[in-house]
Amino acid sequence: MSRAIIACAAVLLGLIRAESRAESFFIDVPNHGVAVTHSGKMLLAAGPPGIALFSEEKIQNSLAVLMKVRNAAGEVIGFATELEVFPAGANMLESDVEWDTDWTVVIPGRGSLFLYEREHSGELGSKVISPTLKTGEPWVGDWTVTSTVGPRPDRKGRIVGGTGEFAKAAGWFTETIRLTKYTKEGAMFGTVELKVQQKGAR
16 A cells, blocks of 8 residues: 555544544432422422422423533533423333433533433333332432433434534434432432534534
8 A cells, every 4th residue: 555545544534533523421410410390290309499390281291400510530521401301191100201302511611512312211110210119218229221212213312513612513422321229209319421422523
């Protein structure tokens, strides 16, 4: 192979690497939680105490969460909002429920990422929540699942867009939840990882 071909291949590889980047953001629950609200009827504790609940009919099946995010080294580097809308009549204690989730991840000094996914409950109801409600005792264990199931054909979430260094970002992401404790009051303990594969990042 000639030196010219090798040089061209190296340049092309460099461009590909520059335009594609994997990065994970982590949320430690409950330590990174700031606020959670919903209709007051969901199996997740709302807070802080006194937070306004969703009393209006059209948003009864919605959930809003504000939290801090950290990098893999454990340093808090930004914050995020997670907004979920569940289908009417959803009962994850009895079935595998799917719903829409929108994420906004804000990293000061870098910009914002806008993400969309379809999530599912999987065995959360049967293996974690139901046993806790039946016994009244906290569930303790190690339940890890990638909750993302779409909307992409490969069952990954989609990067919708961004600002700052993420302004031209596209690609996919997944949400992986590791739950280690759940109480009858609806308090969850564990870690959430948002693994983002960007294309077009600057």
